Amino acid sequence: MREVIAHALGIVRKDLVLEFRTRTGFISAAAFTAMVLMIFEFGRDPTAVPTIDLAPTILWITFSFGAMLALNRAFQLELENQALDGLLLAPISRTSLYWGKLLANLAFVAGVEAVGLPLFVLFFNVPVGHVLGALVGVIVLATVGFVAVGTLFSAMVIRTRFAELLLLVLLLPFLVAPLVAAVSITSALFAGRPLSEVMAWLKLLAAYDIVFVTLATLLFPSTVEE
Amino acid sequence: MTLTRKGQAVTLIGLLSLAGVYVRAIGYTPIEIHQGLAQKIFYIHVPAAIYAEVAMMLVGLGGVLYLFLKDPRLDRFAAASAEVGTAFAVVVLTTGPIWGKTVWGTWWAWDARLTSTLLLFFLYIGYLLLRGTVTDPGARARYSAVVGICGTALIPFIHLSVYLFRTLHPQPIILKPSAPSLPWSMLETWLLSLGAFTVLYVGFVMQRYAIGAEERDHA
Numbered sequence: 441m442r443e444v445i446a447h448a449l450g451i452v453r454k455d456l457v458l459e460f461r462t463r464t465g466f467i468s469a470a471a472f473t474a475m476v477l478m479i480f481e482f483g484r485d486p487t488a489v490p491t492i493d494l495a496p497t498i499l500w501i502t503f504s505f506g507a508m509l510a511l512n513r514a515f516q517l518e519l520e521n522q523a524l525d526g527l528l529l530a531p532i533s534r535t536s537l538y539w540g541k542l543l544a545n546l547a548f549v550a551g552v553e554a555v556g557l558p559l560f561v562l563f564f565n566v567p568v569g570h571v572l573g574a575l576v577g578v579i580v581l582a583t584v585g586f587v588a589v590g591t592l593f594s595a596m597v598i599r600t601r602f603a604e605l606l607l608l609v610l611l612l613p614f615l616v617a618p619l620v621a622a623v624s625i626t627s628a629l630f631a632g633r634p635l636s637e638v639m640a641w642l643k644l645l646a647a648y649d650i651v652f653v654t655l656a657t658l659l660f661p662s663t664v665e666e
Numbered sequence: 667m668t669l670t671r672k673g674q675a676v677t678l679i680g681l682l683s684l685a686g687v688y689v690r691a692i693g694y695t696p697i698e699i700h701q702g703l704a705q706k707i708f709y710i711h712v713p714a715a716i717y718a719e720v721a722m723m724l725v726g727l728g729g730v731l732y733l734f735l736k737d738p739r740l741d742r743f744a745a746a747s748a749e750v751g752t753a754f755a756v757v758v759l760t761t762g763p764i765w766g767k768t769v770w771g772t773w774w775a776w777d778a779r780l781t782s783t784l785l786l787f788f789l790y791i792g793y794l795l796l797r798g799t800v801t802d803p804g805a806r807a808r809y810s811a812v813v814g815i816c817g818t819a820l821i822p823f824i825h826l827s828v829y830l831f832r833t834l835h836p837q838p839i840i841l842k843p844s845a846p847s848l849p850w851s852m853l854e855t856w857l858l859s860l861g862a863f864t865v866l867y868v869g870f871v872m873q874r875y876a877i878g879a880e881e882r883d884h885a
Contacts, residue, residue: 589816592812592816593812593813593816596796596809596812596813597796599800599805600796600799600800601799602799606792606795606796606799609788609791609792609795610792610793610795610796610813612788613785613786613788613789613792613817613820614816614820616785616824616827617820617823617824617826617827620827621827624830640830641830644823644826644827644830647823648823651819651823652816652819655815655816655819656816659733659812659815659816662733662808662811662812663808663809663812665808
């Protein structure tokens with residue numbers, strides 16, 4: 441078990457070093473996130489729709505788009521020079537490989553969200569200070585499940601035609617449950633309502649994470665074996 | 667008799683029973699007091715919805731078994747079930763709005779149950795698109811199994827959202843924890859319709875499976 445985690449962390453390190461040296465992926469994703477936020481400002485009538493009503497939607501649509509953009513790159517990276525074959529031949533378990541990719545994706549998406557959240561607060565003047573801890577918790581819960589499925593699917597679609605488009609079509613139905621939950625919880629938080637009101641949604645998010653991280657870990661070997 | 671012929675025969679039986687169900691539904695089953703004749707669509711809508719979902723679960727089950735046994739017939743079954751499920755989802759998404767226009771006064775409402783069928787439909791579309799883009803049969807079977815299993819695992823989450831999100835849709839009247847709140851005459855018609863849809867599902871899958879087998883022979 442310790443070995444599996446050590447190998448996974450090795451892959452995370454490799455991916456993050458690659459990302460850090462080029463930074464293209466991260467900067468594109470962060471710029472994209474900022475622009476999606478900007479477009480929302482033009483997509484509504486500020487005199488008719490109060491920001492606070494739309495804020496949870498803006499936040500979560502932006503995060504979902506940002507995350508989907510990030511998911512494509514995880515295995516795309518490995519296509520060049522048949523790097524994926526190298527990884528598969530390496531004496532590490534498939535579980536390490538999947539967890540490594542999942543954690544690297546999560547780090548990437550978390551980075552994008554860390555840029556997106558302050559911009560969201562700045563652009564839409566939403567006071568989040570008093571609920572920041574809970575909000576970050578919800579962001580983590582919603583992101584983990586979604587990125588787990590996304591990482592699994594991206595390992596398959598990179599070797600098909602229309603990879604980017606296909607990933608979106610496959611993934612969006614899986615996005616809806618965590619998205620609805622996250623939007624409902626965020627609305628409750630912004631409105632100052634207690635978390636106990638949205639307990640059912642929190643449980644749903646937690647169950648989603650457990651089910652899909654487990655399932656993806658079990659299914660991942662089937663996506664890479666030859 | 668080839669599998670295609672057998673499938674056609676079963677489908678014919680299914681279609682005839684469905685016609686019979688409708689004779690019974692229109693001629694011999696009482697008219698619902700609030701919804702009027704529009705309620706008659708329920709005898710197609712609900713069995714189609716059930717089979718749209720059962721088909722997805724069978725795609726998932728086929729996927730699990732394929733990953734263990736690596737028998738290409740299981741993959742062919744999953745593919746057939748997915749296409750039939752897509753057709754049933756289209757039936758649900760067509761009959762739903764027709765009923766909705768009369769009873770709710772709007773073709774489409776973002777009601778949780780209608781939305782979840784739409785999601786199921788998109789799930790099928792993704793699954794079938796994925797099958798279309800992978801040429802290697804082994805990889806196609808494995809990838810489809812993975813997506814099918816995840817799709818099946820998603821169904822409970824879709825259903826939980828039905829209960830959590832506010833909904834316009836009639837609450838379940840047959841598959842619910844307490845006894846069905848439906849007069850026996852209506853329930854009987856509905857059960858006959860469910861039977862007809864079961865036969866239709868089997869007939870369609872047999873035919874689609876036979877096409878899959880021919881595709882392999884010509885590949």
